[in-house]
Amino acid sequence: MSDSPLPLASALHTPVLSWYADNARTLPWREPDAGAWAVMVSEFMLQQTPVARVLPAYEAWMRRWPKPGDLAAEAPGEAVRAWDRLGYPRRALRLHAAATAIVELHGGEVPRDHAALLALPGVGTYTAAAIASFAYGQRHAVVDTNVRRVFARALAGLAQPSISPTAADQRLAVSALPDDEPTAARWAVATMELGALVCTARTPRCAECPIRSQCAWVLAGSPPYDGPPRKGQTYEGTDRQVRGRLLAVLRAAPGPVAKNALDACWPDQVQRERALDGLVADGLVDPFADNQYQLPQ
DNA sequence: CATCCGTGGGC
């Protein structure tokens, strides 16, 4: 083990919390009266989709389904349709399934308990902690890609966090958590916001950073990333692109769609069939009558 | 643990 101690995380609390008080974005799911369902919907939508693109879909969603029971009462296909072009539409299906579970198991109220949240479809370690912390003010390590990057730089002195989340990331975030519950909850959202606005992946705004004088990475001279190369995800020509095209047609249609309309989406029949079968297997598309398909009812 | 799963905007 190294003799050099990590920077004391507690020394970061005050500057980060103070920075957040002055710089937090106004977002609808952060309004004091937003409620846990609003937080939950936003967290699902924000899984891999930027805030700017989430906002309009979020507003429409909350107007239409202000409570979990409102969503659960509708067909899952309506959730997929309202998901619009946020991407990864399985999230819409999972959010609908989670709403159904909330009605059936929790009286229609988003549960407060971390384990109960984790048991919901589409809720993993991060989202469970985020809901418990942001909506209910509990003390949890909320470890997303922003937080992992902030800690990688400020505490570990690395330009970028590991490619995939590790147990070490989680332990580090737990150890950095302020002791008392309300402060821990503010710390969680503040560190995420710092990563989103200042300690960004590509061009960090270190001049604006409240902890630049304590940041291990800055103090080390901001050394460049030297880890394994990140695999750039290709998209053109993948099944994902084909699935996206097929689902776009089905979302736009008010009802069932003839198969020949779907055939026009993609020239390669083998890939097209595979993509369609995959959508059906995922529950995103239902076969209907003969040679017709629709969003799940 | 690696891979799959959409979409679009910024640099």
Place this chain on the structure above:
DNA sequence: TGCCCAAGGAT
């Protein structure tokens, strides 16, 4: 112009 990235989860 591409390439990188964006509040992950499930398998």
